[in-house]
Amino acid sequence: MEAVIKDIRILMKTTYTRLVSLKKEQNPELFNTELLKVLPNIYKYVSKRLNSAVANGKLNKGMFNPNDFTDQLFIEVYEHMDEINGANELHTFLFKTVDQLLEDSLLEEEFDHVFFDNIDTYSKPEWDAMEEQYSRDGDGDFVMLEEMDDSSLNKQNYTLDHVFITEEEKELAEKLDASLKEDRISNHVEFVLNKMDLPMRTIFQLYTKQGFTLTEIADIREVSLTKVEEILSKARELVKNSFENRFLL
Template structure:
C-alpha cells in the first residue's frame, strides 16, 4: 500500500508539470488527455462517496453518476491550475475540488445514532443480514472506468494496520488475517463506514485509502488538524470495536 501511495505521488508530480505546460500553451485537448491518466483514482473516490449516499438513503439510484463530477473536475482544474503553487499540491487539490463538487450536490448525511447505539449488541446473524442488505442495496452500484482494470487502482485497500495500531491491537489483527479473507473484512469496514457521519468517514478514507497526511486532509476538508485527528480517532475506535464484537468475541 505504501509503495502504491508513493507511486501515485510521483505520477501526480509528473502530471502537474505537463498540465501547467499545456495550460500555458492553451492546449486544452492535450491537457485533458494528460488529466485522463490520473482520473481513475479520483473516479473511484467519487463512486465510493455516491455509493455511501445511496446506501444511506440520501441519494436515489440513478440520480448521479461519477462522470457528472469528474467531467466538471476537468473544467475546474483547467480553469484553476494557477491556484496550485507547486507539484506537491496537485494531489490534494484534486480531492479538495471534487469534495466541494460532491457536497454542493448531495444532501447532508446524518449520523446513524441507532446503529452505533446498538453496535455492541448485534448478533452474528444480525451482522450478516445487514451486510447482505448493504451489498444488495448500496454497494457496488457504479461501474469503474476501463482504466480501473489497473490492479493498483481498481479497489480500496482497507489495511487492518489503519484500524489496529498498538502492539496489542496488532495481535488481534493477526488473528483476523488468519481467520478471515480480505474481502470479508473490507465489506464489514465499508458497511460501518457508511453509517458514520460524513466527516469521520471521509477522513478515514482519505487517510487509509488515498494516503493523505493529516495536514493534507485538513486542507482538503477545510478543517483544523486537531479536528481531522479527532475524526480519525473516532472512526478507528468505532471500526475496531465493531470488528472485535463481530469477529473476535466468542459470544458472537
C-alpha cells in the same frame, strides 16, 4: 496499499509538470488528456461516495454518475492551474474540489447512533442481515470508464493495519487475520464506515486509501488539524470495536 499510494504520488508529479507546460501553451485538449491519467482514483472515490449515499437513502440510484463530477474537474483544474504550486497541491486540489462538488449535490449523511449504541448487542444473524442489506444497497454498479481503468488502483482494500495501530491492538489483528479473508476484512470496514457521518468517513478514507497527510486532509475538508486528528481517532475506535464485537466475542 503503500506501494499504490506511492505510485499515485509519482504519477501526480509527472502529470503536474506536463499540465503546467500545456496550460502555458493554451492547449486545453491535450491538457485534459494528460489530466485524465490521474483521474481513475478520483473516479473511484466519487463512486464510493455516491454508492454510500444510495445505501443511506440520500440519493436515488441512477440520479448521478461519477462522470458528472469528474467532468467538472477538467474545467476547474484548467481554470486554476496557475494557482496550483506543485504536485502535492494538485493532488489536494482535485479531492478538495470534487468534495465540494459532491457536497453541493448530495444530502448530508448522518451518524447512525442506533447502530453504534447497540453494537455490542447484535447477534450473528443480525450482523449477517445488516451486512447483506448493505451489500445489496451499497455496492453500486458504477463501472470505471475503459480509458480510465487502471488495475493497480483497484487493489485498494482496507486492511487491519488501518484500524489496529498499537502493539496491543496488533495482537487482536493477528487473531482476526488468521480467521478472515482480505475481502471479508475490507467489506466489514466499508459496512461500518457507511454507518458514520460523511466527515468522519471521508477523513478515514482520505487518510487510509488516498494517503493524504493529516495537514492535507485539514485543507481538503477545511477544518483544523486538531479536528482531523480527533475524528480519525474516533473513526478507528469505532471500526476496531465493531471487529471485536462482530468476530472476537
